[in-house]
Amino acid sequence: MWAKKEDGTVRVGATDMAQQAAGSIMFVRVMPKGRQVESRKPLGTIETGKWVGPLKSPLSGTIVEVNEALKAQPKLLNEDPYGKGWLVVLEPSKLDDELKNLMTDSAQIEKFAEAELPKLFKK
Amino acid sequence: MWSWLDLDAMDPIDTQTIYDAVATARGKKIVGDTLIFCYPRSALVSVGYHQQIEKELDVQFCIDNDIPFVRRILGGGAVYLDRGQLFYQLIIGPENPLLPKNVTDAFRFFLQAPIWAYESLGIGAHYRPVNDVQVHGRKISGNGAATTAEGVFVLTGNIILSFDYERMVKVLKVPSEKFRDKAYGTLMEYLTTASRELGREVTLDEAKKALKNGFERLLGEELRPRTLTPEEKGLMSELRVSYLSDEWLYMPELRRPDIAGRTLKIAEGVSVVENAHKAPGGLIRTTVRIESERIADALISGDFSLFPRENIAIIEQALVGCPLNAEDLLTRILTVYSEHSIESPGIRPDDFALAVLPAKPD
Numbered sequence: 001m002w003a004k005k006e007d008g009t010v011r012v013g014a015t016d017m018a019q020q021a022a023g024s025i026m027f028v029r030v031m032p033k034g035r036q037v038e039s040r041k042p043l044g045t046i047e048t049g050k051w052v053g054p055l056k057s058p059l060s061g062t063i064v065e066v067n068e069a070l071k072a073q074p075k076l077l078n079e080d081p082y083g084k085g086w087l088v089v090l091e092p093s094k095l096d097d098e099l100k101n102l103m104t105d106s107a108q109i110e111k112f113a114e115a116e117l118p119k120l121f122k123k
Numbered sequence: 124m125w126s127w128l129d130l131d132a133m134d135p136i137d138t139q140t141i142y143d144a145v146a147t148a149r150g151k152k153i154v155g156d157t158l159i160f161c162y163p164r165s166a167l168v169s170v171g172y173h174q175q176i177e178k179e180l181d182v183q184f185c186i187d188n189d190i191p192f193v194r195r196i197l198g199g200g201a202v203y204l205d206r207g208q209l210f211y212q213l214i215i216g217p218e219n220p221l222l223p224k225n226v227t228d229a230f231r232f233f234l235q236a237p238i239w240a241y242e243s244l245g246i247g248a249h250y251r252p253v254n255d256v257q258v259h260g261r262k263i264s265g266n267g268a269a270t271t272a273e274g275v276f277v278l279t280g281n282i283i284l285s286f287d288y289e290r291m292v293k294v295l296k297v298p299s300e301k302f303r304d305k306a307y308g309t310l311m312e313y314l315t316t317a318s319r320e321l322g323r324e325v326t327l328d329e330a331k332k333a334l335k336n337g338f339e340r341l342l343g344e345e346l347r348p349r350t351l352t353p354e355e356k357g358l359m360s361e362l363r364v365s366y367l368s369d370e371w372l373y374m375p376e377l378r379r380p381d382i383a384g385r386t387l388k389i390a391e392g393v394s395v396v397e398n399a400h401k402a403p404g405g406l407i408r409t410t411v412r413i414e415s416e417r418i419a420d421a422l423i424s425g426d427f428s429l430f431p432r433e434n435i436a437i438i439e440q441a442l443v444g445c446p447l448n449a450e451d452l453l454t455r456i457l458t459v460y461s462e463h464s465i466e467s468p469g470i471r472p473d474d475f476a477l478a479v480l481p482a483k484p485d
Contacts, residue, residue, distance in 0.1 A: 031376065051269060
């Protein structure tokens with residue numbers, strides 16, 4: 001999952017790595033506006049090829065906006081995970097505390113991806 | 124260390140709450156990795172987690188015929204379940220090294236057990252990605268999966284001993300009776316059962332023995348029978364209440380804009396699709412069967428005029444075998460138009476192509 005700070009809110013989505021590991025996405029369900037979510041707890045679910053999995057929120061907060069376009073076009077999550085495939089906008093409740101738990105350094109992220117990718121896609 | 128819940132006939136709703144309850148208990152580390160065998164005492168319909176019930180099911184038919192319907196936590200489409208099917212439900216924690224990291228690998232690995240079970244019954248079955256088990260190109264086991272918030276992987280599927288094809292198409296909401304007929308024919312053709320393959324009745328006991336052996340071979344250990352823990356039983360009664368609630372059954376956040384047409388996936392690569400296309404000369408309705416991204420069969424109807432009228436059959440025939448792309452469709456339709464001097468006021472040849480094209484699987 002990724003999180004991007006905007007004006008007092010945080011936009012949240014699934015990473016490219018996550019969408020690739022999941023495969024072709026048939027359904028996306030996110031919780032409705034106004035719902036409170038906790039970090040590392042599901043803010044929604046995705047379905048690909050008969051498998052349903054959780055979308056875990058990177059931060060705690062209240063959902064203030066949901067990407068309605070994903071209802072009709074779930075594949076936006078595959079095609080543009082960092083753009084049109086965003087999931088929700090959160091009003092974070094513990095941003096300063098929880099930001100420390102997220103990777104923000106690109107070198108660190110790269111290292112993480114290099115370690116995880118072979119596990120996901122081993123043949 | 125795997126434990127085995129050998130539960131036989133259960134209340135229909137319980138066949139769905141049980142794996143949710145055991146997965147929750149597994150997530151809380153109250154129980155270990157568990158394999159469940161069960162079947163419903165009487166029929167039920169189960170819809171996929173993200174489906175909209177009233178778009179998938181003839182709810183009134185289900186109510187009139189005492190067939191309960193339920194939303195499961197797993198993916199896939201609406202299915203009719205009864206005691207002609209033996210269910211396996213596998214619950215495995217994220218720490219178990221046997222669990223593959225991606226879903227396709229997980230299906231491929233765990234579905235070896237039902238494949239070996241069919242083999243020992245004398246049926247040569249094989250894996251068909253992503254989640255089917257097939258015999259001679261026909262589906263003989265349907266499977267779905269989920270990962271819970273705690274990372275517990277749940278896979279359920281069935282050994283199909285016999286199947287009530289007629290009931291299955293009756294519980295489905297269909298856009299037309301033509302669609303229902305087509306769905307029935309396609310199910311008969313692409314879904315088979317152990318009894319059909321062997322030409323004799325296969326009993327639940329036989330299937331259970333074969334399936335147990337298959338899983339023991341796969342997991343490399345003997346399954347240790349256990350009974351439900353009090354926590355699991357408690358979770359099941361809680362889940363039963365929420366499974367029957369309107370919030371769960373009709374899940375408002377799933378409401379989607381209406382997408383034209385209706386697609387019924389029968390097996391991997393096989394589906395029946397209905398579409399409508401509005402042309403200036405009238406509405407064209409099409410019902411097509413798709414196999415391996417080609418049209419296997421087509422039905423065209425509508426309120427448009429075509430001269431001579433019997434040319435509808437000729438256009439339908441021309442579509443058979445055609446790949447689902449605009450260019451091939453149009454070439455074929457233009458060819459029959461010129462060969463048979465077809466006239467269709469207000470309908471252009473490409474309208475027929477447009478009426479079929481949304482059938483393209485993504």
